[in-house]
Amino acid sequence: MSWTSYFSVLISLHHFLLFFDAVGKIIPVRYLLGVFMCLQFFIGPSLSYNGFDEYQYIVYRMKIPENEYFAYAIPAVLSFIIGLHLNSKGLAGESVDQEKVTKFVNENPKLPYYFLAIGFVASITSGFFSSDLAFVFYLIGSFKFIGLFLLVLGGKYLKPLPLTLVIGSIVSSSLGDGMFHDLLTWVIFVACVYGVRYRFGVNIKLMGLGIFIVFATVIQQMKGIYRESIGSEGAGIETFGKLLEQQNEQNGIFSFESLAPSVTRINQGFIITNIMNTVPDKVPFSNGEEMRQIFEAAFLPRILAPNKLNAGDREVFTKWSGIKLRAGTSMGLSSLGDAYLNFGVLGGCIFMFLLGLSYNNILKVFHNQGKTYPILPLFTTLVFYYPIRPDCELQTILGHLVKSCFLIYVMILFSKDMFSLKKKESFLKETI
Structure with a gap:
């Protein structure tokens, strides 16, 4: 390995x-953003430059020298x-602030269940609307996780x-459309919230990490095969299990022959090299x-x-990367690209610094407003569960940020009394 790969x-x-x-202490949004960036722009490319490229299709190989790629990727x-x-x-x-969240839930014992109900109804009905309105319902569908977090912490x-x-519900929807990013992301956030509630120690975290790595590896190995089979065999856990068994019998899920080609799934650097080429x-x-x-x-x-960019615009992607995508295939240029x-x-x-700074400032707003509305920091999971994926299109990432923040602002604006602590003194007296 060269010094750039090592670094x-x-x-x-x-x-x-x-x-x-940080797991077990906070909901580590910043570190999670950094981990995904490092995974897809450092780890994946390092593996590709050091032998794994020969197992990839030519389209998915790195197109420029290693030093040239890392000279941009590392500082960016x-x-x-x-x-x-x-x-x-x-x-x-x-x-x-778990103490304040507990007080809030005691003052509003039905609210977590309202969030759960609203989230489930929104998830079911989102498919009946046009794309822009459906996205709003898709965001509201995430309220079920806020309801769960309130029950866990309060x-x-x-x-x-x-x-x-x-x-x-998230397992079912992931199996239904063959897209597993939301599942993996929400599993991480749910684990982090449980960690805050129960103060996970090192042994528990290591055990959870091992389980998650196996879980994520299986999904990464199987999702391409599963998507191709949905049309003929139908979606569901039975189809996934059947394909998993077949794949394990043929090559073994964790064999080198199976793992080496799948490096491209964590390597978004190949897209950057195509753009730079x-x-x-x-x-x-x-x-x-x-x-x-x-x-x-x-x-x-x-x-x-009316003429703004569409999500998954293949013409835009091909223009800047030179990669021609097959019908049904979607890739993003990424914020780095x-x-x-x-x-x-x-x-x-400079732009990447400003992008990180904007995320930072959004989190600071949640921190400041959280002093008045103690459950507000929980909503950072809703705001950032999509932007933590650096492989996605920047317009979709920013669109998610804008719409989710506006949705939360409107919710607080019209329900200030509901989301603030009202009975501080009486609650403290009852507790004592």
Whole structure:
């Protein structure tokens, strides 16, 4: 391995250890953002540059020399992480005042169940609306996780039924459409909230980590085969189990022959190398024009911007990456890719710093408002469960941020009394 690969792996390990240590203390949104960045832009590319590329299709191989790639990727990711943590004393916005949450739940014992009910109804009805409105219902569907978190943090006893229903619903929807990102992300957040409630020790965290790695590896190995089989064999746990058994008999899920080709699933660096191979030699830098379109798509509703970028626009992806996608295949340029094709290496690093800083400031707002509305920090999971995926399109990530923050703002605006503590003194007297 070259020094650049070693350095990127060391950064990744350091950030992972920070995340591991934070589990059980806070809801580590910042560290989770960094871990996913390191995984997809450092670990995956390091593996590819050091032997695993030969197991990939030519389209998924790194297209530029290792030093050239890491000369952009390392400072860009570090710039993002620095912006994310700048002046974030105590990781503002990620700590939960469990005592206040318990008081709040005691004052509003029915509210967690309202959140659960609203979330389930919204998830069921979201498919009946057009894309923009459906996305709002998709966000509201995540309220069921907020209801679960309130029961976990504010209740006296463990309630397995709500956990089973909520996790069962996300498992069912993931199997239904063959998309498992939401499942993996929410499992992490649920584990973090349980960690805050029960103060997980090192042994519990190591055990949970081992289970999650096996779980995530199986999903990464199987999701491509499963998606291809949904049309012929139907979606569901039976189909998934049958395919898993067949795959294990053929090559073994954890054999090198099975794992090596799947490195591409954690390597988004190959897309960056295709972009850097295309821009500016074949296509000139956008100089902010493509970024303007991204912000237009993120901040303006389609009624005001009818020609704004569509999610999964293959023409845009092909233009900047040079990769021609098959019908039904969707890939994103990623924030790192959009930053480069608009502003180059130096400008891209500056943009990534500003992106991290904007996330940081959003978390600080949740921290400050959480002093008045104690359950508000729990909503950071709803706001960031999509943006933590750096492989996604930047316009979709920013659109999720804008819409989710606006939704929470409206909710608080019209229900200030409901979401603030009302009986502080009386509650303290009863407790004493």
